Amino acid sequence: MTPDSSGLMTSTPTRTAPLQEHIDRLIHELLASFPRPEHLSPDERRAIIARYTAVLEGNFIYWMTGTYLSVASEDAHSIILDNLREEVRDNHPGMLRKFAIAAHAVPTDSDALAVYRNLESVRRFVAQLSGVKILLMMAFFEGFIMKFMPYLADLATRQGSAEQEYTDVHGVCDVVHTQELFRALEAEMRLTPDPLPSPTRLLEGVGLLRALIQTIVHHRVEDPVHSRC
Ligand SMILES: [Fe+2]
Numbered sequence: 001m002t003p004d005s006s007g008l009m010t011s012t013p014t015r016t017a018p019l020q021e022h023i024d025r026l027i028h029e030l031l032a033s034f035p036r037p038e039h040l041s042p043d044e045r046r047a048i049i050a051r052y053t054a055v056l057e058g059n060f061i062y063w064m065t066g067t068y069l070s071v072a073s074e075d076a077h078s079i080i081l082d083n084l085r086e087e088v089r090d091n092h093p094g095m096l097r098k099f100a101i102a103a104h105a106v107p108t109d110s111d112a113l114a115v116y117r118n119l120e121s122v123r124r125f126v127a128q129l130s131g132v133k134i135l136l137m138m139a140f141f142e143g144f145i146m147k148f149m150p151y152l153a154d155l156a157t158r159q160g161s162a163e164q165e166y167t168d169v170h171g172v173c174d175v176v177h178t179q180e181l182f183r184a185l186e187a188e189m190r191l192t193p194d195p196l197p198s199p200t201r202l203l204e205g206v207g208l209l210r211a212l213i214q215t216i217v218h219h220r221v222e223d224p225v226h227s228r229c
Contacts, residue, residue, distance in 0.1 A: 015196075016186045022199075023140045023206065027147055030210060034217050037154045045155045047114075049105035051216040052152065054112050055119060057093045057100075060141075063126050067138050070129040075187035079180045095166045102163030103156040114219050118212040125205045131188050132196075137205030139181040144213065146174035 037045060061084065068080045086092075100106050126134060149171035153164055189196070196202065 015189060016182055019136060019185070019202070020139075020182050022203075023136070023143060026140065026206065026210060027144050030144065030213060031147055031151070033214075034151060037151065037158055040155075042159065045159055046103070046105045047111060047219065048217055049100060049103050049152065049155055049159070050107040050111040051115050051219070053096055053100040053105065054107035055115055055212065055216060056145075057096050057107075059119070059123075061087050061093065063122070063134075063141075064138060066126040066129060067131075067134045070131040070134045071184065071188050072131060072191055073184075073187040076131070076135070076184035079184040083177055083180070090169070092166075092169075095169065099156065099161075099163050099166040103159040103161040105156075105159065115212065115215050118208070118215045121208045122205070122212055125208050130205075132185065132192055133202055133205050135181060135185045135188055136202060137209050139178055139185060140206045141209055142174045142178040142181055145170050146178060 035044075040048075064080060064084050064087065068077065068084065071077060071080065097106075122137075125137070128134075149167040153167035153171075156163065156167070
């Protein structure tokens with residue numbers, strides 16, 4: 001996609017709209033690529049829950065904190081702070097750990113090793129503290145998590161678990177979180193002088209996170225540099 005055809009280089013007040021449409025499409029394509037839970041073995045189902053837990057439990061709040069440190073606008077700071085407050089106050093990491101325990105899918109050394117390389121790539125990206133790019137990555141993340149919850153809940157149910165608090169909460173609250181992050185993006189982009197970086201550079205974090213999610217589900221290491229975004 002070229003900058004002209006995508007509309008990503010315009011400076012209208014709604015210049016986040018093409019980015020949001022693009023991210024929605026990426027999430028849809030990602031979910032459509034996943035194997036159906038009924039076609040997976042119990043070991044494969046356990047491993048997906050375990051790898052998801054290995055990535056989300058210890059990194060989501062850290063990456064959202066990195067986003068807070070990266071942005072400059074008052075609106076973005078306020079939106080991200082609300083998100084962080086909810087994560088900590090409602091103990092979302094504990095909720096996810098409970099979900100993994102109930103599904104007999106607590107991450108092992110092998111699960112952590114399977115995601116290590118792609119996880120490290122996202123960590124290095126977050127360390128750049130680049131406001132607009134990291135906001136795009138987190139908006140993609142929230143949007144993905146929300147739409148992934150029915151799939152994750154299905155995997156856990158098939159593993160004999162009745163624990164659904166984590167998936168119930170994130171299937172609902174992340175609708176608001178995603179919209180709020182795009183509002184933060186709009187505020188942040190108002191502070192970014194034109195022209196914006198190219199779409200390829202803006203979506204760098206999205207591409208890295210998408211490769212990590214593909215590893216969680218497919219346990220296939222994809223080169224993010226050459227993956228289409
Ligand atoms: Fe959460």
